[in-house]
Amino acid sequence: MQRLRVRYAKRGRLRFTSHRDISRAVERAVRRAGIPVAFSAGFSPHPKISYAGAAPTGVASEAEYLEIGVTTPCDPQQVKNDLDRSLPPGLDVLDVVEAAPGALADRLEVSEWEVRLPGADRELAVVAAEKFLAAGTVEVERLTKKGPRRFDAREAVLRLTALSATGSDGTDRTAAQVAGQSCVILRMVVRHVTPAVRPDDVLTGLRLVADFAPPVPPEVTRLAQGPLDVRTGALADPLDLDRETTRGGEAGPAGEHVAG
Amino acid sequence: MPVESIFPRLEALLPKVQKPIQYVGGELNSTVKDWDSADVRWALMYPDAYEVGLPNQGVAILYEILNELPATLAERTYAVWPDLEALMRAEGVPQFTVDAHRPVRAFDVLGLSFSTELGYTNMLTALDLAGIPLVAADRGDDDPIVLAGGHAAFNPEPIADFLDAAVLGDGEQIAIAISEVIREWKAEGRPGGRDELLMRLAESGGVYVPKFYDVDYHPDGRIKRVAPNRPDVPWRVHKHTVMDLDEWPYPKKPLVPLAETVHERFSVEIFRGCTRGCRFCQAGMITRPVRERSITTIGAMVDNGIKESGFNEVGLLSLSSADHSEIGAVAKGLADRYEGTNTSLSLPSTRVDAFNIDLANEFSRNGRRSGLTFAPEGGSERLRKVINKMVTEEDLIRTVTAAYSQGWRQVKLYFMCGLPTETDEDVLGIADLAKKVIQAGREATGSRDIRCTVSIGGFVPKPHTPFQWAGQADHETVDRRLKALRDSLRGDKQYGRAIGFRYHDGKPSIVEGLLSRGDRRIGAVIRAVWEDGGRFDGWSEHFSYERWMAAAAKAGIDVDWYTVREREENEVLPWDHLDAGLDREWLWQDWQEAVSGGEVEDCRWTPCYDCGVCPTMGTEIQVGPTGKKLLPLTVL
Numbered sequence: 045m046q047r048l049r050v051r052y053a054k055r056g057r058l059r060f061t062s063h064r065d066i067s068r069a070v071e072r073a074v075r076r077a078g079i080p081v082a083f084s085a086g087f088s089p090h091p092k093i094s095y096a097g098a099a100p101t102g103v104a105s106e107a108e109y110l111e112i113g114v115t116t117p118c119d120p121q122q123v124k125n126d127l128d129r130s131l132p133p134g135l136d137v138l139d140v141v142e143a144a145p146g147a148l149a150d151r152l153e154v155s156e157w158e159v160r161l162p163g164a165d166r167e168l169a170v171v172a173a174e175k176f177l178a179a180g181t182v183e184v185e186r187l188t189k190k191g192p193r194r195f196d197a198r199e200a201v202l203r204l205t206a207l208s209a210t211g212s213d214g215t216d217r218t219a220a221q222v223a224g225q226s227c228v229i230l231r232m233v234v235r236h237v238t239p240a241v242r243p244d245d246v247l248t249g250l251r252l253v254a255d256f257a258p259p260v261p262p263e264v265t266r267l268a269q270g271p272l273d274v275r276t277g278a279l280a281d282p283l284d285l286d287r288e289t290t291r292g293g294e295a296g297p298a299g300e301h302v303a304g
Numbered sequence: 305m306p307v308e309s310i311f312p313r314l315e316a317l318l319p320k321v322q323k324p325i326q327y328v329g330g331e332l333n334s335t336v337k338d339w340d341s342a343d344v345r346w347a348l349m350y351p352d353a354y355e356v357g358l359p360n361q362g363v364a365i366l367y368e369i370l371n372e373l374p375a376t377l378a379e380r381t382y383a384v385w386p387d388l389e390a391l392m393r394a395e396g397v398p399q400f401t402v403d404a405h406r407p408v409r410a411f412d413v414l415g416l417s418f419s420t421e422l423g424y425t426n427m428l429t430a431l432d433l434a435g436i437p438l439v440a441a442d443r444g445d446d447d448p449i450v451l452a453g454g455h456a457a458f459n460p461e462p463i464a465d466f467l468d469a470a471v472l473g474d475g476e477q478i479a480i481a482i483s484e485v486i487r488e489w490k491a492e493g494r495p496g497g498r499d500e501l502l503m504r505l506a507e508s509g510g511v512y513v514p515k516f517y518d519v520d521y522h523p524d525g526r527i528k529r530v531a532p533n534r535p536d537v538p539w540r541v542h543k544h545t546v547m548d549l550d551e552w553p554y555p556k557k558p559l560v561p562l563a564e565t566v567h568e569r570f571s572v573e574i575f576r577g578c579t580r581g582c583r584f585c586q587a588g589m590i591t592r593p594v595r596e597r598s599i600t601t602i603g604a605m606v607d608n609g610i611k612e613s614g615f616n617e618v619g620l621l622s623l624s625s626a627d628h629s630e631i632g633a634v635a636k637g638l639a640d641r642y643e644g645t646n647t648s649l650s651l652p653s654t655r656v657d658a659f660n661i662d663l664a665n666e667f668s669r670n671g672r673r674s675g676l677t678f679a680p681e682g683g684s685e686r687l688r689k690v691i692n693k694m695v696t697e698e699d700l701i702r703t704v705t706a707a708y709s710q711g712w713r714q715v716k717l718y719f720m721c722g723l724p725t726e727t728d729e730d731v732l733g734i735a736d737l738a739k740k741v742i743q744a745g746r747e748a749t750g751s752r753d754i755r756c757t758v759s760i761g762g763f764v765p766k767p768h769t770p771f772q773w774a775g776q777a778d779h780e781t782v783d784r785r786l787k788a789l790r791d792s793l794r795g796d797k798q799y800g801r802a803i804g805f806r807y808h809d810g811k812p813s814i815v816e817g818l819l820s821r822g823d824r825r826i827g828a829v830i831r832a833v834w835e836d837g838g839r840f841d842g843w844s845e846h847f848s849y850e851r852w853m854a855a856a857a858k859a860g861i862d863v864d865w866y867t868v869r870e871r872e873e874n875e876v877l878p879w880d881h882l883d884a885g886l887d888r889e890w891l892w893q894d895w896q897e898a899v900s901g902g903e904v905e906d907c908r909w910t911p912c913y914d915c916g917v918c919p920t921m922g923t924e925i926q927v928g929p930t931g932k933k934l935l936p937l938t939v940l
Binding site: 057058060061062064065068069071072073074075076083089091101102130132133134260261 | 328612
């Protein structure tokens with residue numbers, strides 16, 4: 045069975061989809077696109093589509109990954125076009141490759157996040173980020189399904205910077221990004237650990253160490269996921285290994301999109 | 305004048321609410337038209353949560369038909385959950401459509417589809433959030449026409465104060481006709497304002513405008529008469545019937561939600577109407593006559609719907625789907641076509657006596673083998689005669705025996721409690737029936753791995769049915785009978801563990817009964833409940849019986865008078881001026897027959913018994929067979 049690895053984006057208002065919403069939408073899109081998806085055997089057959097590390101509901105992403113098992117070999121480029129056309133705008137297919145051996149999830153070691161904080165003060169944000177990075181540990185608490193849970197949000201954070209942005213960059217930006225309003229952008233590279241440290245945990249940490257609290261809900265976007273290049277400290281494209289091993293599937297424009 | 309999207313303001317609230325995806329729109333096959341491209345604009349509301357409202361066929365069909373019209377646009381709006389309602393109030397965000405997030409007050413029509421009366425409080429929330437005055441008399445020329453449809457609109461009197469208008473029956477043609485009346489009136493420069501528009505609608509006899517009718521009462525509270533208060537307004541308003549379903553093959557472009565909804569499938573109505581004559585069934589009475597969709601249209605709609613939606617389940621809907629004259633050919637044709645594609649077929653309403661196991665096997669050939677559900681409704685032969693649900697115990701046992709021996713392990717049986725003339729023994733008869741079902745299954749399979757679930761709903765007498773005169777059983781009686789039944793089932797050593805039991809207590813049925821057969825005086829109760837925080841009354845976690853009773857007491861309403869009281873033949877009923885086509889004398893005669901256990905046959909197969917619908921409405925029964933077969937179309 046051929047396996048196809050798909051990188052897709054969750055953009056704009058579709059960031060409010062939950063993982064389950066996406067999985068239903070993908071199953072239907074696969075059917076509409078006529079992709080020969082394989083089904084599990086048994087009493088209640090399910091299409092063989094699996095997901096790796098989905099971004100939380102409300103968080104946009106430029107780097108989500110899923111894997112589709114197909115019964116007859118498919119051209120990854122064709123699947124990319126067909127699947128993208130069948131998915132609703134906002135769930136956009138960026139890259140499809142034929143899978144090489146090895147679990148994709150193992151390569152998704154870190155994430156790069158962008159957190160837009162409209163109306164926040166940049167200088168306070170810079171100070172807060174510095175304090176956070178200077179701390180040895182920053183204990184935060186998050187309400188999980190099993191109740192409140194305390195954990196360190198500091199160690200998993202490999203990089204954290206605060207920039208300022210003016211105006212909109214023209215894409216499907218909304219809400220508090222009204223023209224003219226100042227906006228602080230946090231960029232962070234966070235290692236995937238258990239329990240997961242998410243951008244909102246880092247924001248909680250900033251509030252704890254520096255009393256930094258944005259005035260309106262943040263807009264969070266995952267920019268990239270992948271293996272960490274230990275020499276450069278940069279994120280690599282997790283599908284590169286598949287591209288090197290299997291034929292077909294050239295690096296899409298998505299590769300450049302991640303720059304950050 | 306362009307109308308701005310409220311989405312930027314809504315978006316800031318979405319991270320704080322449950323299931324935000326339900327408010328963002330963008331469903332596959334949804335339509336957003338340029339505001340200025342249309343001169344007639346509808347906001348269509350299903351007054352319940354998105355997850356319930358989105359799959360609703362009525363709204364989906366009207367949405368598509370109206371958007372196909374030139375210079376007409378339709379968008380959808382649903383009830384927002386209390387968490388978002390609170391935030392919208394705090395931030396001043398109005399009730400919005402999910403398509404283009406336009407404020408509902410900017411539309412020409414707010415069309416509400418009421419499948420159940422329990423959506424009334426949600427309508428008030430939506431009006432209030434929209435900034436539309438709750439009471440129709442307070443509305444000005446800038447407010448939309450608030451228009452109700454759906455089955456509950458066959459007695460809209462309890463919400464008459466809040467409605468500008470109501471329509472009865474099939475919506476396809478009347479929605480287009482209303483659009484044209486509005487278009488003309490606007491093109492003429494809105495002569496005479498809102499009242500003239502409502503007059504133009506009312507004059508036709510096809511749109512009910514409550515304010516053009518006065519209700520007089522007797523000193524004892526009964527209605528004396530309902531009469532038009534203007535010349536040119538007809539005494540009675542008639543229902544609408546689409547006569548050729550093949551000409552209206554909607555939905556063509558099924559809405560596919562991102563959010564999870566209660567029905568995740570592509571649904572096709574295979575016929576409308578039902579003349580089985582079950583006396584409790586309002587749907588069967590008000591949707592007559594039977595009009596079948598042809599096998600070829602069904603086949604084409606399913607093919608198109610699956611391709612357009614990507615759903616993996618097809619629902620063949622109607623009030624009794626196995627009664628379609630060519631259901632066997634439909635089932636086989638579809639099962640052949642979707643062989644090997646993991647596409648399931650479902651037949652939501654099947655009668656025991658119309659069901660056969662070949663049909664069930666076709667339906668489960670390509671997909672999941674779900675449970676089978678049958679609705680004997682009454683626990684004893686006597687009671688089933690009273691309600692004219694002519695299903696015998698032998699029918700039921702024969703059918704479940706076949707099902708169990710073909711590999712089904714689970715059968716669901718649906719009953720009602722509180723039916724007219726019902727005794728404790730009738731309800732306990734349900735336990736005997738369930739035990740016999742289990743016994744039959746064990747004998748047929750030699751296995752003890754056989755289950756049956758008994759599900760019971762409280763009976764509510766409905767307008768335009770032979771039981772419209774009946775006294776509703778009080779909730780104490782219903783609860784006592786249900787408890788006795790539960791004890792009988794649970795206490796049974798031999799069968800108890802094989803029988804599941806699902807029921808609701810009797811109190812919500814009393815409120816439903818009050819709203820179903822209420823008159824205009826009930827409007828004050830609905831408003832008081834809403835002002836006291838009443839929302840989502842169809843949801844047990846939100847429903848409060850005590851709140852309804854307190855509001856009724858405050859409004860001086862005697863709930864028993866509206867619910868448990870039996871009516872006399874000559875009493876004017878609140879909906880008598882609304883014409884579902886049924887001859888009142890026939891209904892009364894059928895009610896008398898019910899009490900004496902007389903049965904009525906189905907007019908599809910036996911001579912007409914003069915229920916009145918066809919001659920009054922100019923309609924006729926349309927059933928096959930056509931003799932045609934489904935072609936095995938190429939499937940993706």
